[in-house]
Amino acid sequence: MNSRQDDLKQDLDAALQTRKELGKEYEAEIVDSFLTRLDARIDAQVDQRVADGLAQHGVGDGRRGGRGGWSSAGRLPVVSLVLAIPLTGIAAGANLTGMIVCWAGIVGVNVAAAVGARAEQRNARPGRSDWN
Structure with missing residues (x-):
């Protein structure tokens, strides 16, 4: 397993332990919190992949007037x-x-x-x- 999967597994374990400690009343909040962290992690990975793909094709970020933008x-x-x-x-x-x-x-x-x-x-x- 890579470090990202280890981090995700630790987050899930922490969420499960928290649910055990706090009880079923807080289950929705715990799940929402875990899903928010998961969404942020997915967004960061997608952003990195898009940036890598753009860099690989020689397309800038628009600040220097790359192919699509006006400098x-x-x-x-x-x-x-x-x-x-x-x-x-x-x-x-x-x-x-x-x-x-x-x-x-x-x-x-x-x-x-x-x-x-x-x-x-x-x-x-x-x-x-x-x-x-």
Whole structure:
């Protein structure tokens, strides 16, 4: 038997001993408590197996913008273009210089985000440190 089965057997033995000590009046609570612990154990095993399967197939957890998710670096260009439309209208109302400054700011933010995302990816590689 492995350790998980030993732990489960010990939990079941403890529940049975508790039932013997407390009597039949507390049987429902004892069973509920045991089943709650069993459910938590099953959930943990399923979560671990799913995480292992995702890692085996190279799918991230979404925090770094894996295959299924949008990273912050992927959202920023879309958001900045959506915001660029009203900003351009406001800036063009002043003069051409205002519009150029507006677009220079939009481009600057996107370039900075792209450079930062690239540096983060480079540093996230295994065996990589800040000193390399």
